[in-house]
Amino acid sequence: MTPAALYTLYAAFVLGGTGLYFLLPNPDRGKPLAGAALGALGLVALVVAWALIGDAGTGAAFYVLGLVALLCTVRVITHPKPVYSALYFVLTVLAVAALCVLQGAEFLAAALVIIYAGAILVTYVFVIMLAQQSGPSSTDRRSREPFLSVCAGFVTMAVITAHASKALESSVAAGGTPRAEARLASAAAESGAPAGLVEDEAKPSDDGAKRSAPKPVTGNAMALGGAVMTRYMVALQLSGLLLLIAMVGAVAMSRKRVPQEGAVSPRAPLGQAGREVPPY
Amino acid sequence: MKDFLVTQFGFSLVLAALVFAVIQGAVAYCIYYERKIAAWTQDRYGPNRAGPLGLLQPIADGLKFVFKEDYIPGHVDKILFVLAPGIMFVVCGIGFLILPWGGQLDASTLPWLGSHLQPGERMLSVQVVSLNVGILYLLAVMSMSVYGVVLGGWSSNNKYSFYGAMRACAQMLAYEIPMGLTILVVVLTMGTLRLEEIAAEQAASGVWNVARHPLAALILFITALAEANRAPFDLAEAEQELVGGYHTEYGALKFGLFFLGEYASMITTSALVVVLFLGGWHVWGVSALTMEATSIWAVLAKMTVMAGKVAILIFVYMWVRWSLPRFRFDQLMRLAWKSLVPMSLGLFAAAAGLLYFGLHRSIAACLAVNAVVLAGAVAVASRGRTPITGRQANLVRQAARNDVPLAEVRT
């Protein structure tokens, strides 16, 4: 990585962090135009840094999606209404999923959308709506220690990123990723075909016509399934167990009746005291 | 230009525009169709004033939606209020992109466009996009459709709308699970995630998946009803309880978009059921409806067959709607979590077992497995203490168990 790229990256983090500091909710300020401007500058710097690093394979799609993801994430953090935060996060997830598709992880992208956007975030929205039906509360209008928070987050990541990028560069320069190449070569030798871990999924317009007969391997999904079902079998089963435990825990928790503190429960009518009809 | 149209990309664009337009038109006539079926069910005439047989009625309805004042109430969250029908419309509209409408098309048989091509030189897929995670795409899109309803209900800032939104949210989350599981049953049986391959496979073998997994087909149909918010699962808009549910505050074009979304999702889900279980564009004994027939005429025939099957399914949707009473919400949840989820889980596990033994294509084995799961479900259900109808009976039982006089409970 060139020093120019590195300093641009630092500049992006500094500008973005400062911008975020101004953008975080604060009722004592007016419209955070300065923050927005600084943030925009930060984004520009980031794009410049990307351009300076300039790997092959990053095209316009990456820039657009990455900017969308970042912008939406900033809005998640800075929007005073939790519902909007959640909705912006949906957009972030969609952008991330699209980025995954760019990296040949279609299955992961679908899973992200189905699980994250379709299930987890719906639940978030559900809870937000249940818990907060009126407009933004004082909780959401004021941030807590915004300066230190932003510093903590951005300093950590700036340092790690710069370091990781340099390490990546040097490892690539020192002969790339031998493990990957060796594996590709051996897999190719075994199967007599290019190791199609990530099926070469070009645009449908090119090979759609050739897909007349069903193929044995259904691309990324099959390969990923194979990996998860073999190498990560134990992890898979453990995560299943984890889900089960979480499910039981969540059910146990939410079934409990919790009286609001300080609230006096009305006396049950005579003859009904102590007897409740359980929820179906 | 001429050459661009016979590449897959160009053809997909054309097809997308075409299908989109057809579906929008079809939605309008779906409403007419529905009103006619409702009338038929209730032994009356239905729309018969505008045009012959009332055929112009949908156009009148559409015009009414467009020309009404597009009013936004003052107490709503304006951005989301506007956004919600848009989300609904878009999400319901892009699901069909993945559906295979007619197998392969030999571009050379296209009149004028393909005149410069040799036969078989360029095969086009009659499908807008072909993804290797095809069904997952559809599931992802469907899982997004809940946002339209939820946001619409919430942003209306109206108690009834909010209840509708909450109900829709819970309902869609619940019914997505059996839906996904039954789709996975088909995926396990067919060994692919691509819808066009599933359709082609059924055509090639002549065995529709419904013959293998009738129970799964039934569950998928039920969940499709629920996902489309159709009666008897229209809890989110139950007029008698919630005025109009999540779209109480909506009118004019925005209400129309909700309407469009609902019917479009009906069409998409029926098409999904058709492709997964009912052989897609395939009918036995017709030479035009095979994989090998790739001429433009064969493709048109296939598309017609597909549309016909979808129309039949939509008829069933409407038939169900006008015949069955609406579920109560607890019954709805119980149906999903205590009946459909266990059954589809059982089917899924059984299908995986069949795959392990290499019997996943065997009709007899699949049917046996379905029968076992159904029998198990019936056995469990018949032993259950809670009847599907009613909490009152439940209360009585409870009272009997606790030695409480019945009269006391009832009061």
Next chain:
Amino acid sequence: MPGTTEYVILGACLFALGMAGFLARRNLIVMFLCTEIMFQGVVLTVVGFSQLWANLDGQAYALFLLVIAAVEAGLALGLVVLLYRRRGTLDAEAWSVMRG
């Protein structure tokens, strides 16, 4: 190595934003949303590395991350609902009975 560095940087940005948000926002639900953002950053990073090494380990990690996220969301939201019922507010500051 198509774009691995860029993906890592993007992931780091998301992570940093999530971390800052987690520390700065006071609404419990938004705090959890911020943790999910951090997950997204991690997902992007591992997907980038997956491409770099041309294997599926990173994507498999991302899948397990999804599991963790689902578990976290389920339990966290359950807790949030309980807390909300108890105090009638989502402010994280309302829960400081452990202070010394």
Next chain:
Amino acid sequence: MDLGLLKILGIVILLAPLGAAGVCGALGPRRLRDRTHWVSILGVGSAAVAALVLLTHVASRGSGEVSTHEGAHAAVGATIPIYDWIPTGVVGRDASGGGITDEQVGTFPHRWFRVEFLVDPLTAIMLATVTCIALLIVVYSRDYMRHHGHAERGYERFFAYLALFVFSMCALVLGGNFLLLYLGWEAVGLCSYLLIGFYYGKPSAAAAAKKAFLVNRVGDFGFGLGILLIYLTFGTLSYPDVFDMLARNVDAAGTALETSKLTTIALLLFCGAAGKSAQIPLYVWLPDAMEGPSPVSALIHAATMVTAGVYMIARCGAIFVHSETAMLVVAAAGACTALFAATIALVQTDMKRILAYSTISQLGYMFLALGVYAADSAVFHLFTHAFFKALLFLGAGSVMHAMGGVIDVRQFSGLRRVLPKTCALVVIGSLALGGFPMLSGFFSKDEILHHALHVHPVLGMMGLATAVLTAFYTFRMVFLAFSGPQRVPEGVHPHESGGWMIAPMSVLAVGAVVVGYLGVGFTGKPFHTFLEPVIAHTFLAAGPNAAGAHGAAGEVVGHAASGGFLAEYGLMILSGGLSVLAILAAYVVYARAPWMAATARATFPRAHDVLWNKYRVDEAYDRVIVQPLRALGRVCFYLDEYLVDGIIWVISFVPQALGYGARGVQRGALQGYGLAMGVGLAIVVTVVLTW
């Protein structure tokens, strides 16, 4: 001998009661409830059947064949290994670790503490006695533990404990080495604790249970030391090995045994026996053990617990006969205990307490018999005593049941009309206990007196005096309770017990009458003949008649031949006559002329007072042992309270003070911590990665 069959039988005898206890405990409270007794009956019954099969098996094979342990003429019986339990070292390697190297250890066989059975006539008789009597008691308990048809609270617990008790005793008897003996020994102690404290809500019951347990601890401490000493001396705990070495008079190292060492071992073992079998000076727990339900008393007194000491000494005769001193101590302790307890029993008014002292007294007889080398007589008395003492306790229980829990003979009288069956059965038991001629107690006791007078005339005379006292106080109890005008406590409606209670008592009554004939001369003394191989090389070989005859039967025959009719039957007639006279005296004093008793009490108030207060032994113990220990405990307590706690307080004050200063940091706000972590992380990362 069929080892496989024996193995199966042994396992059944052990596991059936244990399983029953487990099932009772697990399913009793929820599922079985007042049907729990069936499980216990089934478990103990299976054990009883198995024990009887074992007995017949051992008997039918004859005593000669029993010895399968090659080259061990001292150990008679079949050792049946079940499994290896605890490795104790490697064969060929001595205690210092020399001999073979560490690398070789794996290839050499280990020495083990095995779980093994030793089956010989003694075991067979003990097992049969224990399980059969226990079975009858369990059956009896079915009705005893319910009132007006409703099971008492803790019903299932009771049956679980009973079955566990039987298991413990069987393990004790069946175990083939000292370790298992000790195991059973302690388990029996535990069960007695549980059962005596069955009504743990009652302070007196809890105290009695505690007392029984603690007094037993004293004895068991000595017992444990004795076993350790055995291990140190012989290098093994297995009976056959130990007895074999004793017979060859060598220890583990191959050197000759020292008598002093054996005396020490024997006395330590006797210490345990004295605790378990309630001999002077450790008898004090037994009278208090009456706090348990009556069937428990019957079980403890007749079959399971107190006989353990007798069994153990009979089993370890090989050790005891090496030491004259130990034998004398055993005999003297037995005789003194017998007389001592009998005098206390003279004035007690609690029926069960009288019976308890009589048990102590009868156990004294058994120890006397052991001490005079008549182990077969001791076991025979144990056997007969089991029947009539169980009968008497069950009878007392029946009375108690009828009297609504009252058992003081001053509170009721004339019960023969309302409890005719109980009365008849108790009278039979009392006759047997009192040594009425031709009943079982008569024969067994007479035999002991015979041997005692022969070996230690003084102790024999004490035994004879005890016999008279026994007859007197037993019938004092009977007449006070059953004769005279009918009188019952307030508010009690006496009723005869039901079949579940009467039937076991009837069986026991039959036993009390007839089992004595197993040991008399004109039936050929089958009991003694059966038992002879076990003790032939120990007690009989070392005893006073060793030179003249081998075996009890031969001895008596030879004795009779030399001494003539009077020598043979004179003692019988004497003791029988004395017992009849004592019974008549009791009749006169307590049924006909009650003023005599009152006069006697008035004439010797101090004597009565001493007896009534049981020679103030408990008080003396309290003064001499308990109070000083308490005082010591109090000192320790204050040391702990002020010295140790003070130090700890000082130590704890420092962090407390520090914490007081630092608590401002702990603000309890989640995000504050998160922020601190985040900032800390940022600093650490920056420092580590950029430097």
